[in-house]
Amino acid sequence: MTKKLKRPEVLAPAGTLEKLKVAIRYGADAVYIGGQAYGLRSRAGNFTFEEMEEGIQFAREHGAKVYVAANMVTHEGDEEGAGAWFRKLRDIGIAAVIVSDPALIMIAATEAPGLEIHLSTQASATNYETLEFWKNLGLTRVVLAREVSMAELAEIRQRTDVEIEAFVHGAMCISYSGRCTLSNHMSMRDANRGGCSQSCRWKYDLYDMPFGRERRSLKGEIPEEFSMSAVDMSMIDHIPDMIENGVDSLKIEGRMKSIHYVSTVSNCYKAAVDAYLESPEKFEAIKQDLVDEMWKVAQRELATGFYYGTPTENEQLFGARRKIPEYKFVAEVVAYDPQKKLATIRQRNVINEGDQVEFYGPHFRHFETKIKNLRDAQGQKIERAPKPMELLTIDLDQPVYPGDMVRGLKEGLINLYQEDGSSLTIRA
The missing domain is CATH 3.20.20.380 (Copper homeostasis (CutC) domain)
Structure with a gap:
């Protein structure tokens, strides 16, 4: 059964x-x-x-x-x-x-x-x-x-x-079920009454502390400062x-x-x-x-x-990042006109004419396209939209719905670990 x-x-x-x-x-x-x-x-x-x-x-x-x-x-x-x-x-x-x-x-x-x-x-x-x-x-x-x-x-x-x-x-949380007082000690903000300053995610010096002798900072002798962050x-x-x-x-x-x-x-x-x-x-x-x-x-x-x-140490934030997200959130859909095949979007990040973007929506709907015929709220053709929350229109053959989201590829670097433990930098 x-x-x-x-x-x-x-x-x-x-x-x-x-x-x-x-x-x-x-x-x-x-x-x-x-x-x-x-x-x-x-x-x-x-x-x-x-x-x-x-x-x-x-x-x-x-x-x-x-x-x-x-x-x-x-x-x-x-x-x-x-x-x-x-x-x-x-x-x-x-x-x-x-x-x-x-x-x-x-x-x-x-x-x-x-x-x-x-x-x-x-x-x-x-x-x-x-x-x-x-x-x-x-x-x-x-x-x-x-x-x-x-x-x-x-x-x-x-x-x-x-x-x-x-x-x-x-x-x-690096502490037991979130019950931590690091923030209380380090920033006088009570973590268990809503004020956590996330002290565990700060970077700290490491010290060599031989018994009976002065402690010595290891700054510069180690790859990076220490954190307690998972x-x-x-x-x-x-x-x-x-x-x-x-x-x-x-x-x-x-x-x-x-x-x-x-x-x-x-x-x-x-x-x-x-x-x-x-x-x-x-x-x-x-x-x-x-x-x-x-x-x-x-x-x-x-x-x-x-x-x-x-x-283990592999589940701590230390060393070169093995993977980072490659996308950024650029807009959300406000309306779609199926006759004109025109989408109205509210900009959330810089958008350029010709950008490769992905639309996604509820029920795991996805498709990729390019930004075509980018226009501002007055209907003027523009090459770049840098102003947050501006209403824009684009030509779009595939139907979308209010509340659908638009993401685009980030520009920048990705650090990856190689099998020998060294880091490799590639461009996104």
């Missing part, structure tokens, strides 16, 4: 209302956002209640959900007003809140009954007993710690029926393992990323899920296309985190 596989939710980040709508259009079944309190991304475009209501309405029209991250570690006084805030979220239709601090969990549960509560990854859930503990307190879903292996995930799934949300793409996670080619092991929600990190990033990554994970549930053969047929597509957006190098073993 064939095992019935559950379709996992594709959960995308949404730092702004625009990103929320883009993520849902490009395949996200749910998005998570930040409000103006209790979150961990103080510099993200955190939502007002009015923006939340507009986002919820848009999500409902597309069969999607909106969650709110309220995952800060509260100090005395931080929890004031939380009860009223959670009630407001419940009343405007937020599907769930993502919380780590037991005080906020208690407040949400007692003062906003009916509001679903998910446990944040900040709480470091790494075993099924922990999931059962939170289930007994009324939580319906747990976001696993990023340090959980695939074997551990499989055992957790076998031993509990709590919904499992697991990260599949985005930044990895490469990003990507599980796009391992989606079968996530589905087979019963993950309920595939979480993408990046509330501060661009609409180019959000659209591309949401599109890829939706396509991966659809393909594998249709058949393993269909997934294998498009797997390399998905991997290649992911490399068209700005990100760090990629690895699989802790899922298949403890990361």
Whole structure:
């Protein structure tokens, strides 16, 4: 008898209302956002209640959900007003809140009954007993710690029926489930109350420190300064393992990323899920296309985190980059006239007449073409469009749709490792 596989939710980040709508259009079944309190991304475009209501309405029209991250570690006084805030979220239709601090969990549960509560990854859930503990307190879903292996995930799934949300793409924290105080010490910004300055990604001197003698800087004697930064996670080619092991929600990190990033990554994970549930053969047929597509957006190098073993020095950001994205986001489609075969686009980066570009849209639609008959908003023929957000028109034989995106090849250098470990520089 064939095992019935559950379709996992594709959960995308949404730092702004625009990103929320883009993520849902490009395949996200749910998005998570930040409000103006209790979150961990103080510099993200955190939502007002009015923006939340507009986002919820848009999500409902597309069969999607909106969650709110309220995952800060509260100090005395931080929890004031939380009860009223959670009630407001419940009343405007937020599907769930993502919380780590037991005080906020208690407040949400007692003062906003009916509001679903998910446990944040900040709480470091790494075993099924922990999931059962939170289930007994009324939580319906747990976001696993990023340090959980695939074997551990499989055992957790076998031993509990709590919904499992697991990260599949985005930044990895060098500390344990994000619980870090480097930023507090180095820039007096509280990482666990929304102010992280990402001190782990800074570059540091290395020192020789012989016992009983003066330390000596090794600057100039080593290839580059030291950082504590990990490469990003990507599980796009391992989606079968996530589905087979019963993950309920595939979480993408990046509330501060661009609409180019959000659209591309949401599109890829939706396509991966659809393909594998249709058949393993269909997934294998498009797997390399998905991997290649992911490399068209700005990100760090990629690895699989802790899922298949403890990361090594190869999963740290050190030395020459082995691969960098070759594309830049240049425009989005505003309208298309099929009679005139004319596309109106909103420029996001410099566009030149004759540029080779790729159009892409939801449901993994792609095609390449050249910019032809570039005109400004007044209809004047131009050779170059350098002004951000300018409305332009181009001739286009193939139909496109509002919300489709346009990307072009970057100019610059790519550093690659050769087999002997030395670096090779080629022009993009």
